[in-house]
Amino acid sequence: MRVEDASNYSYYRGNEKPVNPNPPMNSLETPRIASVLSDLHVRASRDWRVLPRALPAVIGGALRGRTAMESAKPHLKDAFIPVDPAQGRALYQFARARRARHIVEFGA
Numbered sequence: 001m002r003v004e005d006a007s008n009y010s011y012y013r014g015n016e017k018p019v020n021p022n023p024p025m026n027s028l029e030t031p032r033i034a035s036v037l038s039d040l041h042v043r044a045s046r047d048w049r050v051l052p053r054a055l056p057a058v059i060g061g062a063l064r065g066r067t068a069m070e071s072a073k074p075h076l077k078d079a080f081i082p083v084d085p086a087q088g089r090a091l092y093q094f095a096r097a098r099r100a101r102h103i104v105e106f107g108a
Helices: 031-045 047-063 068-076 085-097
Strands: none
Touching (some): 031 047, 031 085, 047 068
């Protein structure tokens, strides 16, 4: 039995880019998007102080007959209301499975 160097029979000529051996499974796993999502989750985890800041406004609003949301809205308008990473992946898969062309995100 004779063993030869298989590179002699390769179609790879040396000037092409080598294929990524571990390509991302979906666009959420690409380095750029994964980095942005990670950064947003870190920023959301630091946003816990919003609720204590809104509490006095909610109490004051209740004394004036306003709803909690009306009173807290100025404090919550820029607050993160994150989706858990696992839930985000599931939402992404649902959207891809449905071949969604438009997705609307909305909050209170």
